Amino acid sequence: MRLRLTEYTPRIGPHQRRVVRPRTPLRHTSLSAPEPIGLLLGDHDGLNRLAGLFSFAAYSRHTIVHVPLRDGVPPDEGWGERVDLVLAHHSVGLRASQWPELRRRLTHGTPLTVGTDEARTxxxxxxxxxxxxxxxxxxELRHATHARTFFLFGTRDVFAQTATEFAYAAGWGPRHKRVAEGHMAFMTAFTLAEPPGTGGHPLELDICYKAYPPYAHFRRPGERATRPRRPAAAS
Incomplete structure (x- = not known):
């Protein structure tokens, strides 16, 4: 998959970070943080690009992937306050409390196009x-929520596994019954490791597919699109 991104290299103190964002927003994708169950709701484009972004994150140990999701089209179902998404390896050492200052410095980016290797993933x-x-x-994926942003911290292999789950959701979500009527389809769920010492239960993030309106234009894979009939020519 080819991903069109914007790359930033802000510096905070002695440390320079590398942050990338999708160049165009995932307009029909939204995320609510788990409390205790979160929801990621997306169309084919959003879920497919998230698969690519998780795959990219898996093999970019020193890069922070920021996916703005708060300002897309508001979903007509679901729950919770919408948040953005950040992916980072444990080894990056990013703390959620550092993010607001880092995000403010994402002002001058450069275009970047990268490819992902689905077979390696x-x-x-x-x-x-x-x-x-x-x-x-x-x-396991570890998580934090801060400043209306949901953070997922992981390793190469767990990010690769998550990428395949998103690819499955993107590919099979449009085949579910009733999605052409605007209903969301549950595809999979991720169990998230609870931070050490909290004594709580693992949290869950549900991944659901939802087509975007107008639903009359929606076609399942393999279906022929019906063209509007042209009016008869005047005699």
Missing amino acids: ARDAESWRARQSHADVRD
């Missing part, structure tokens, strides 16, 4: 699934 996702079958191995 699938291999690393499979490696993650194989390791998770061992009770003593836990490689």
Whole structure:
């Protein structure tokens, strides 16, 4: 997949960060943080590009991926306050409390186009699934919510696994019944590791597909688009 991004390199103190954003917004995709269940609701374009962004994040250990989602088209169903999304490796050392200052410095960006390798992503996702079958191995997404932003911190393989889940949701969501009538379709859910010492239960983020209106234009994969009949010519 080709991703069209904007790249920023803000400096805070002695540290320079690399932050990328989608060059065009995901207009029909929204996110609410888990309290205790969150919802990511997106159309095919939004879910497909999120698959690419998670794949890019998996192999960009020193890059912060920022996906603005608060200012898209408001969803007509769902729950909770809308938030933006940030992806970062644990090794980046980003703290959620640092984000507002960093976000203010994202002012002068440069265009960037990158490609993702779906075969490599699938291999690393499979490696993650194989390791998770061992009770003593836990490689999970960790999270935080701050300043109307939802942060996911992970490793290469767990981001790759998440990318494949989004690709599945983008590919199979349009095939669900009743989505052509505007109903959302539940596709998958992510269990999120609870921060150490909280004593709480793991949280959940539901991933759902939803086509955007007008629904009369929606076609499932493989369906022929019907063209409007032209009026008969005057005799």
